[in-house]
Amino acid sequence: MKVMAQMSMVMNLDKCIGCHTCSVTCKQAWTNRSGTEYVWFNNVETRPGLGYPRTYQDQGRWQGGWVRTKRGKLKPRAGGRLKKLATIFANPKMPSIQDYYEPWTYDYDMLLSSPQGAHTPVARPKSLLTGKDMNIEWSANWDDDLAGSTATMQDDPVLKHMSEHVAEELEQTFMFYLPRICEHCLNPSCVASCPSGAMYKRAEDGIVLVDQEACRGWRMCVTGCPYKKVYFNHKTGKAEKCTLCYPRIEVGLPTVCSETCVGRLRYLGLVLYDADRVTEAAAVEDEHDLLAAQRAVFLDPDDPEVVAAARREGIPEDWIEAAQASPIWKLINDYEVALPLHPEYRTLPMVWYIPPLSPVVDVVASSGNDGEDPRTLFAAISQLRIPLEYLAGLFTAGDTRPVERVLRRLAAMRSYMRDVNLGNTPDEEAAGAVGMTGQEVQEMYRLLAIAKYQDRYVIPTAHAEQARDLEEIACSLDYEGGPGMGGAGPLGESSGPPVPVAVENFHALSSRQTADSPNGPSTPGRVNLLNWDGNGRPAGLFPPSDRKNAP
């Protein structure tokens, strides 16, 4: 047993209102700059729908994730490292910008600067890639709330895999939202795909990162990630991705997307797992067994043997305590209401989801069930609008049983708590029927419904005093071009070790600041905040005061 700690997230889709606040705060904080205009580390998709980038779940097309060979081993679907080396200069299998969307802006300043004319001034869309007028035909969230469903919905890869036909009819309508960030997988196919060794999984908390200095821009990670959560910065030529806001996590703050989630549906906490069993779990033969296999990799943080093993691995005491208080552990393993997204990709993703309930399907067209019996105040799971098969296509590789089990637990909680709410004696049978005790139902209820800040986010701070030892201080000379030069790696210059902060910073940031976007707003010298990286005062942010023009 090799105990490792993983910072993980659970999102309760049953509470998601699809507001996209997470997307906006994330983008504002991280990717509102040149080269990443189209990048949303966090996005929210309406399901059914095509997602972002379009049809990313169609691995037949995009070749992400792992496949199990006949011999029971895993290999990247897009091919192993050798194939990648062989094709390293070829166009990798990855979505084009049009599959994400062509980012644009508008010539807003025309609203103020238009001379007297025949018509009311207007701001026209301009491509942020070409600077030319453009016709907007796709966006970061084009099919929001089933927009354009007649044109796109049937291309939803999840829907396509369903045996049941879902009609585009008002009476049959269903939808829900799927917020997505990087999965920070236990078995990340992006890391395995990187020919430069620039992608890595942090040992202490499992956050998957791209070393910005080491990245050579091969983009194999974009192909390798089945969730398409590694992006290519077309300005720096490097891959970028969700960092799980490690500068915040390290000091005990939740990620931006979590703290700003007004649906209050995100949970952050540690999971202890057995690193020795990851490969085996990811390679189980039957896709339907992946959920159980991944759960089995997780270690009970209250088990004395696990605690002892964790201590042996040097996991700090406060981290062990945080793992014991982890809402993630409770939701995944105690209450078993959280499920992984597309376990069949075999990456062992670590952002899990509680599937959503939905309205009954028959009220709009007919009478609905009999309301005389108060027990039928809440409908049976089988009557709900969202097909179980659709949810199973997302969370359980098509096996509807685990999804149904979760929904039944949520429904049982509602029924049980209604009695408590109304001052009646709660029905222990309702809890027992879903394999829980009333006490467990009430505890789950507190975590899901009351959901206080300190219960949603249990984040131990990083032990910087140890980590620093391992980084710059110890090895500060050992970088490319430095006195302790380790030489170029096998994949070309600077595929070697990471470069210390001070050097990387200066060059990367100053170049980002000084290069103006070719496709900014139409007035020369003006900076659109979307394209500003938050550093310094780039020329054009404040136009020079033009005293000659001032009256």
Added chain:
Amino acid sequence: MKLTSVATEDALVRLGRHLRRGEVSEDLRRLYLEGGRGGDSFYRDRWSHDKVVRSTHGVNCTGSCSWKVYVKDGIITWETQQTDYPSVGPDSPEYEPRGCPRGAAFSWYTYSPTRVRYPYVRGVLLDAYRAARRQGHDPVEAWAELTADPETAAAYKRARGKGGLVRATWEEAAEIVAAAHVHTISRYGPDRIAGFSPIPAMSMVSHGVGARFVQMLGGTMLSFYDWYADLPVASPQVFGDQTDVPESADWWNAAYLIMWGSNIPVTRTPDAHFMTEARYRGQKVVAVSPDYADNTKFADEWLAPHPGTDGALALAMGHVILREYLVEQRTPRFEQYLKQYSDSPFLVRLEPAPTGAPGAYVPGKFLTAADLSDDVLPGTSAEANPHFKPVLLDSRGRPVVPNGTLGHRYGETDEGRWNLDLGDVDPALSTADLPGAGTALVALPRFDVVPGVSTSSTNGDSSTSGDPHTGGKGVVVRGVPTRRIGGHLVTTVFDLMLAQYGVSRPGLPGVWPQGYDDPAPGTPAWQEEITGVPAAAAARIGREFAQNAVDSDGRSMIIMGAGTNHWFHSDTIYRAFLALTTMTGCQGVNGGGWAHYVGQEKCRPVTGWAQYAGGLDWVRPPRQMIGTAFWYLATDQWRYDGLPADTLASPLAPGAFAGRTTADTLVESAQRGWMPSYPTFDRNPLDLADEARTAGKKPAEHVVDELKAGRLRFAVEDPDDPANFPRVLTVWRANILGSSGKGNEYFLKHLLGTDSAVSAQESTPDRRPRSMTWREDAPRGKLDLLVTMDFRMTSTTLFSDVVLPAATWYEKHDLSSTDMHPFVHAFNPAIDPPWQTRTDFAAFHAIARKISAMAVDHLGVRHDVVASPLAHDTPDEMAVPHGTLADSGVPFRERHLVPGINMPKLAEVERDYPAFAARMAALGPLTDGVGMVTKGVMFSPDAEVRRLGEVNGLVPDGPAAGRPRLDRDTQVCEAILALSGTTNGRLAVQGFEHLERRTGRPLADLARGEAGKRITFADVQARPTPVITSPEWSGSEHGGRRYSAFVVNVERLKPWHTLTGRQHFYLDHDWLVELGEQLPVYRPPLDLHLLFPDSPALSGSRQPVVEPVESPEAEVVVRYLTPHSKWSIHSEYQDNLFMLSLSRGGPNIWMSPADAARIGVVDNEWVEAVNRNGVVVARAVVSHRMPEGTVYMHHATDRTVDVPIAEASGLRGGIHNSLTRILLKPSHLAGGYAQLSYAFNYLGPTGNQRDEVTVVRRRSQEVRYS
């Protein structure tokens, strides 16, 4: 993969293991690195920032979310939500975090290219002004000169909205604005100046400073709540209250929740979680929405009525509840509640039906103490205000005037009796509860039949052939139990309710539904024909709602909003909703009752804000106008309307509206002083004061004499007389031309005098208002000056003459509150206003100083005759006994005119214009000298004013010498907080003690524990601060409980501010009787084609579409709805690049696949929607979540972003309101009587827009922009 190649790869990785410090897993699949703190310093560096500042967004969503604004290197970088709200308690979710994607994208505006950085003036105007100045004119003369020249004036007005804004200095721009004000006051009168800025709560100082500026000048502040159609007129009608609703954390307490026309994930984004979480507590959730709206996702059940038919569904649910819970059995909780807290037991006189229903009666007026003699009602002759003391019967059949009626609210004799304590009186709910009841037939109107066919019969329901959605007239005849009291045939309101809802009882005459499946008015089957909602579902949801109220002691709640409140007849829809929450005893209960969320706000420190904003510390009364009527007249929409008022009338109407248009009812309402009317007369009110002085008369006497002599007329009678034009309009914190302006194209045509897409014809002579002067040539360009302060470019700035650059919400100090949460918190500047931007506070003071300087020569000290309406919460509301108009139909001049009784009150006030600026910047003497009144509660803030003098300092000299200073925004924040009960415990206690004397009930204990609490600006800067329970509102936060409306009424027996002092099912004002709306009744959406022949006709039944139509001429006529958008707050944020990137990047029209197929449109193609009012160009969004026959264009789609030239007009495609037009409903204009009396934003005609229809067609896909 070959074995060898695997081996090669592995070798590569093993090599890497030696080169890197990381650790590669044994299977070589994963690379672990310790730390990572070095390699990704980019992100760590990016996250760093210099400071975090608390502020919020002054946007009209009433969210009032507290935010962290990050600043780095002196630049605002981004924002995230604050999470430090005080706790709701251990067993509830918290308010953290509050915010939404719109708010999260706000900082984009700070440095965006749409930011207004400098003052701008329309070039054509600026040239003319400078030319006049060069000729030696002073600013006021120059303004007079250029506006008097018809060609010059027309030239700059025609240029409006067509570019050509040029930069000016603040000095010059402010000079022009000041000169226009001074000239207009002098030449036309101060009431020709208007100001528009909505929702004080979203930034009280920014709103207040401009409102203070306008009103201290004598100008007119325009209402917005009614104008936005967000005011639920049913609230004043039923509760005698503007709107009072639970905070969102109280949704958590509901055990049954219906979301009815309110899409809270979109419109209440920060609050929606209380609903999603309450489901886990066993709350059942029902969504009622015609489309699969975002909130439907969370519902257990979805009911999808046809748009605008919600009233029928609510009535049918009420039918089930009345039958099963109040007739088949008397549910004790419901019965007791109705007896004590509703008008149900009160007696209504039955009058012989006028026409059409021989032998039947119609419900008339409440029986009052004035109707009875001493031998019937002992002691009645000694009662004060007997006309306002309605009567009920006790359980022994004796007539009783219970405590707490309107008549008890005023006068010394009834002090201590204005309460809901029934003592030992047990009211009889029904006259049938008493022995010896008689019976009578009552005729009741119905409006759900084929239009144009007026049917009636005495022995049954009229036929319902044809499409029942369209609104004709008919009569149903049903029976009620009766008694004779003092010669009057009476029954109870409860008995009338049962008749209205079609709930039969044994032994009553009339024709009744035979069961739920009998499609007679009121039943579930009846509503199914109208709404499309299955009858069984309607019955079941109604039953569940009531049963839950029984099981949970009243914790059944209806969240309702714009989807049901923006219709012409929304007052009837809402009355049907409110009947449900009242008849189940849910109102005034935590977790129960109505929860209206659209445009509602709660300026919690309302008393202090009102003092400041109204300038009430210096001059009273202010001029405050009903916005809808102002725009209706100013934009000449009245010339196209001509809606015959009697088309709206009941078939049983006495005929007060015969031969009149709805515009005529507006004229009468103004003349009677029911509604305010500014400009008031066709003469400068300053001149009226001078004339009176010259004539040696009191101003009121002079005005009455002039009116009677016919020498003076109300401006409303002749709005196209140049003397009656509004001349100067200042807009701030608002976008009237890109958002709320119903009839947008009429604004452009008549108010502004520029190009417009109006194609409607003016009314033909037979449809013109008979009480108004018709001028053959409609004026164009009534307004001389449009000034807008904004930080971004909108339609309003595009069409303005002067655009002043405003500070954003991250650049100023201010206060924020809402009714969604119980806190007050602060705006704070993250940076100082950049470029030449200024706060609204600084801008208005700069203009004020210029006005005062110019006033020395041009205005001096004048006197002003202010006409004001009969006001709610004052004895004015006893002006019209029984709401009966004895002189109805008598020409105005022939009436016996008495100001304050049957015409407006008239007051003379002094306007010291040279002292204006100095007074604006100081707290005047009336606040402590005369006191402050909110909703009839008196406050005497003497200690507070002294303290403000110490905190803010005193003005050393000048016209405001010795008064507390208000020359900085932070000082105003302190004043507002100090002068309100919600933020000053001493005043809360004082106000409650005042109420205790009136009610004779203990109340002050609700605030006494916090008597010493003084919330200061520093407190709210530090953290959102909970407010104190205060008589300014009807709920209680006492002991940390959640705020719910009317809790004090229910628990402390404080009366509602209505005629009976209870919640009203029944209204007996003459105009409500005329409309047939005494009781909740179903009124369908207007049939606009029937009412206006130039409006397209909706097709009734629809043929299925087999093949998409390819014809370029293909059109479809659809209902046109404008719900709130997910990607904007009104027009704010809809131009924001983040929001545009997350949606479709420009204006859209959502439509069903079937309608799209009818016109051959596929998703994202350009379409045009055209009707008589204008045209919009947008891209189609085709989705199966949309119902057939209805399209959505989201509310406040402005014309600034990606709007091409329209084929239909050759002009820039319009805004969502280019297809709408104002329609007045007379019931909103009724006044002078009890709860139907005027207060600002409390009562007035709504700017409803939901009944509109439009043609949609596919247009050429080759769009051009110029």
